[in-house]
Amino acid sequence: MTVLEHDIGVDMAPNRPEVALEDFAGGIINPGEIARISWEAIIRNKVRSLLTMLGVIIGVAAVIIMVAISAGTEAAIAAQIEGLGANLAFVQSSFGRGGPGGGNNNQPTLVRDDADLIADVSGVVGTVVEQNTVQTVRANSITLSEASIVGTTIDYPSVRDVPIAQGRFFNEQEEDRSSKVAVLGAGVATELFGEVDPIGQPLTIGTTRLVVIGVAGEKGVVGNVDFDAQIYLPIQLVFDKFLPSQFARFSGNQVRIIYAEIAEDAVMDDVLLQLELKLLGSKGLTAEESPFTIQTQQDIVDTQGAATEAFRNLLAWVAGVSLVVGGIGIMNIMLVSVTERTREIGIRQSVGATPNDIRLQFLTEAIMLSLVGGLIGVGLGVGGATLFGRTSDMPTLVVPSSIFLAFGSAAAIGIFFGFFPANKAAQLDPIDALRHE
Secondary structure, three states: OHHHHHOOOOOOOOOOOOOOOHHHHOOOOOHHHHHHHHHHHHHHHHHHHHHHHHHHHHHHHHHHHHHHHHHHHHHHHHHHHHHHOOEEEEEEEOOEEEEEEEEOOOOOEEEEOOHHHHHHOOOOEEEEEEEEEEEEEEEOOOOEEEEEEEEOOOOOHOOOOEEEEEEEOOOHHHOOOOOOEEOHHHHHHHHOOOOOOOOOEEEOOOEEEEEEEEEEOOEEEEOOHHHEEEEEOOOOOOOOOOOOOOHHHHOOOOOOOEEEEEEEOHHHHHHHHHHHHHHHHHOOOHHHOEEEEEEEHHHHHHHHHHHHHHHHHHHHHHHHHHOOOOOOHHHHHHHHHHHHHHHHHHHHHHHHOOOOHHHHHHHHHHHHHHHHHHHHHHHHHHHHHHHHHHHHOOOOOOOHHHHHHHHHHHHHHHHHHHHHHHHHHHOOOOOHHOOOO
């Protein structure tokens, strides 16, 4: 036993906490020394330190992964909406209790001819009407049941951004005359004709025989619509052969939606106002009686963005609870550490360490636990988000701000939950601490 050990009556045997007395002589002032001593205290109990950091690790990783999933979903939705076409406005029939158009069946609604009215509005460069149905399709010995048939208008390739890879799209004359021609999606063309050139080949839809005049380029799935699996026909042919209506001769063929492509140099709000006024005027209605709604791509993106942002915030708060739980774990372990190291604290005080030195050391240990846990959590969060995006159908997008937020929160939690144990250690009476067993 050394002279100093004898004087203060403390047994510094190897089974006691390792304390270098020269570190405390004259007080602990050097921040580097404080950091070194704190780190040694942490690695002295590696397993306990790792378990203490686990709550922070999980919390930080969860925040990053949850925000990445939400942001990736939001970006995918925006990309799908943009993939519907460029600079579009959507004019849709409102559904009331009586069907499309409002509260009763007598109220005017959108019809095929409304697309021509919209096309005359200044700033509108193209309109498209779609009418969907499902039919059995046969070509040679191949039969497709429940194939998606889209009756549409001549501006479809430009407005909906669907390129024509082979042949051509039908023209205005073929549309007006209900000509029996068809344009195939890329996937349907391969299913029906394989390696054979489809152009000019006969095709039977339901009981109607048509001729293939074109094949659309590959576009894939956009907004839950598989463009490659569709067959495009003149819309009047679809009305006449597949969706006949006994009211069409009086009120026109009703449609659910009309797409309008707006010129890039046009003022969107002005064009939409003129479009709405023209439609309402043609039906003799006021804005309050409007049987339709008008939206733009940006409106839909904003609506989806608000929903996903609220969901993202909810996920972030839920993940943040893990950080709080981790902070409570740090506080508990630091309180246990103060109790276990009471004699060590007394020794430090006896050789010159001030209460601020003791407080700063234990606070530094708590912050180190949080920061190391935060760094590990960042690595796991970024890696987990990337891996999740690559191995699942759900896209992910790591948001840099979420990394700084999560790591900053971990540091703040270390300070907040570490202060109470550190302050308790600083307030210990040196004599009582030295007598502690």
